[in-house]
Amino acid sequence: MMQLELEDFIHYIQIERGLSSNTLEAYRRDLKKYIKFLNTKALIDQWDDIERTSITNFLYDMKDNGASDATIARTLSSIRLFHRFLLQDHVLATDPSIHIETPSKKRSLPKVLSSEDVEQLLKIEANDPLSIRNKAMIETLYATGLRVSELIQLTVSDLHLMMGFVRCFGKGAKERIVPLGDLAKESIEHYLEDGRPYLIKGKAIDQIFVNHHGRALSRQGFWKILKTVAKDKQIEKNLTPHMLRHSFATHLLENGADLRAVQEMLGHADISTTQIYTHVSKKRLKDIYSKHHPRA
Structure with missing residues (x-):
């Protein structure tokens, strides 16, 4: 019942x-x-x-x-x-859940990659369909800050390479437009020309990124690819797809981006969610100061 x-x-x-x-x-x-x-x-x-x-x-x-x-x-x-x-729905006469205190959540700062780690990660030799795809996916994820679920759901019609942006649908099916950097744009163009056609083998499929069978890539599939690339590039951190999203936001703020603009690109409904990255940015600056200043 x-x-x-x-x-x-x-x-x-x-x-x-x-x-x-x-x-x-x-x-x-x-x-x-x-x-x-x-x-x-x-x-x-x-x-x-x-x-x-x-x-x-x-x-x-x-x-x-x-x-x-x-x-x-x-x-x-x-x-x-x-x-x-x-x-x-008149199933209950009263609500027994009211006035129950919610446990306070300890909010830890998100883990991010350094700019050097990102550069190392993206040094992928794109010389076959799968490596071309891998480079395009990781470049896109770091360039846009998309969630991995948003990345794998991207369709060809969501790409607007001439204008330099992608359209995606986030939580609650909310649409947003996110700019693409030149390097991500070049990687996607390379993949669409020399990678994707060899993977889909003439099959009709909407999703941009596909697996080696030519079918839509899963979240687990992307996770495994990212782990493999990170291991190959000797990235010692426990890299996750969301860490690239955190890195995207943190690096933007460190380089002077407006918090509201970052909020919009990430698709956060509340700016307080985005503000956590300002704390990450400040902590990183302190760490850099402590490491490099002679009187720190």
């Missing part, structure tokens, strides 16, 4: 909020764990039987099983939204 309301909720937020499939799956995963706890440990199978303590006991159970404060806070947010839906 409870699973039925969960699927109704997922359908509701998909229609009302236009959330991505990854976000919807995160809600479903969080709430399945919640419902399983209610059924098996709290022995509750009716929504009206849920009390405030039922929810707090679930959160304590998560903590006991090693969940971070950030994960618990996100799960509580999912539960609150779900309960508001149940209240609105």
Whole structure:
């Protein structure tokens, strides 16, 4: 019975909020764990039987099983939204999730690559279809700050190379336009001419970046490619696709870019999300000063 309301909720937020499939799956995963706890440990199978303590006991159970404060806070947010839906749908008479304190999230500074590391990473000898593709993808990711999910969803019609920009669709299917640098533009042109045609072998496919079978590349596929390139270039940091996005934003701010412009390029709804990169920039400047100033 409870699973039925969960699927109704997922359908509701998909229609009302236009959330991505990854976000919807995160809600479903969080709430399945919640419902399983209610059924098996709290022995509750009716929504009206849920009390405030039922929810707090679930959160304590998560903590006991090693969940971070950030994960618990996100799960509580999912539960609150779900309960508001149940209240609105007259499944619940009252909302037991209100007045439950959210754990404070310790916000660590994002890890970034140095400019030298980026230069080293991008020294890819593009001399066959796969290496040409790899260079084009990594150049594009660093040049635009796209999320990896946005990168692999790019279609040929999203490219505007003459004008020097790409169009992408971020969270909530929000469209944004991001400039392309000359080096990324050249790499993409090289890939479209000497890489992609040999990979797709005449197949009709919209996505720009494809795997060796000529099919759309997956997130996991891109992750493996990036790891392989980083290892080959002897980048010792634990490189992730998101680290390139962090590096894009940090390097722009270090070189004088406007915070609002960076916010727009990253597709952040709230500028406070973008402001974390100003802290990264300041910390890096302090580190450079401490390392190189004779009286630091």
